[in-house]
Amino acid sequence: MPSNIRPASLVRTALLGIAAAGVAACSRPAPAPAPVAQPSPVERGAFLVNLGGCNDCHSPKLFGPNGPSVDKARLLSGHPADEKLPAIPAGAIGPGQWGGLVTGGLTAWAGPWGVSFAVNLTPDETGLGSWTAETFIQAMRTGKHAGVGRPILPPMPWQSLGQLSDDDLRAMFAYLHSLPPVHNQAPAPLPPASAAPG
Numbered sequence: 001m002p003s004n005i006r007p008a009s010l011v012r013t014a015l016l017g018i019a020a021a022g023v024a025a026c027s028r029p030a031p032a033p034a035p036v037a038q039p040s041p042v043e044r045g046a047f048l049v050n051l052g053g054c055n056d057c058h059s060p061k062l063f064g065p066n067g068p069s070v071d072k073a074r075l076l077s078g079h080p081a082d083e084k085l086p087a088i089p090a091g092a093i094g095p096g097q098w099g100g101l102v103t104g105g106l107t108a109w110a111g112p113w114g115v116s117f118a119v120n121l122t123p124d125e126t127g128l129g130s131w132t133a134e135t136f137i138q139a140m141r142t143g144k145h146a147g148v149g150r151p152i153l154p155p156m157p158w159q160s161l162g163q164l165s166d167d168d169l170r171a172m173f174a175y176l177h178s179l180p181p182v183h184n185q186a187p188a189p190l191p192p193a194s195a196a197p198g
Contacts (some may be wrong), residue, residue: 045175048168049076052161057118061105068105077127077182078120079107085115093192100154107186109155115190116153119145124181128173136173137166153189 039047049055058076060083061068074080085108092101093110100111107118120127128136131146138147140162145152152158161169 041171041174042178043175044168045171045173045178048164048172049175052157052172054121057106057109057155058121060107063104074182074184076121076176076179077124077184078186079103079117080105081185081187083107088115109153111154112192113153113189114192116156117186117189119186120182120184121176122179122182122184123177124183126183126185127181128176129181131173133170133173136176137169140164140169150189 054076055070058078059070060074060077060080062071063069083103083105086103088101088110093112093114096112100109102109109116123129135147139145139152140158141147143152143158143162144150164172
């Protein structure tokens, strides 16, 4: 080390250099955070359909040792058109009765309103194939099939779904239209008189 440089001045010079680098670093703007990837409408719709439990009623079931599970080959295709309903016990449904009855696959429900069948939500002609996103939104807002038809019956929670934003309902519709179409014409609802045992 040269004799004219003192160790204290070296330390002071080093500290000044570090401080200057720190000031320079602090004066630069912090890098912008990386943008969070937003889900596509189909991904958002899949999330909402699963969160809403749509498969519980609208997907036929397979029965195994652990009970019913969703039949993925018939995902969201509604009550099977060829499935025979079990007999409804006398006095089980009608005005003043409690609750309702449900088939083992959860796709048909009976209560004071009669019998309702989960409809086909796939983009087949027997399902939502001819519907638009606006038709779907209107159905969820009004509780009317296709937004203008017969009432949507229990247990369909259209009142809750109708509270979703237009964007969320469009996302649900986009997901439903992304599914493979399944040809299955679910039966029309039965009024209480028709549902009662003969």
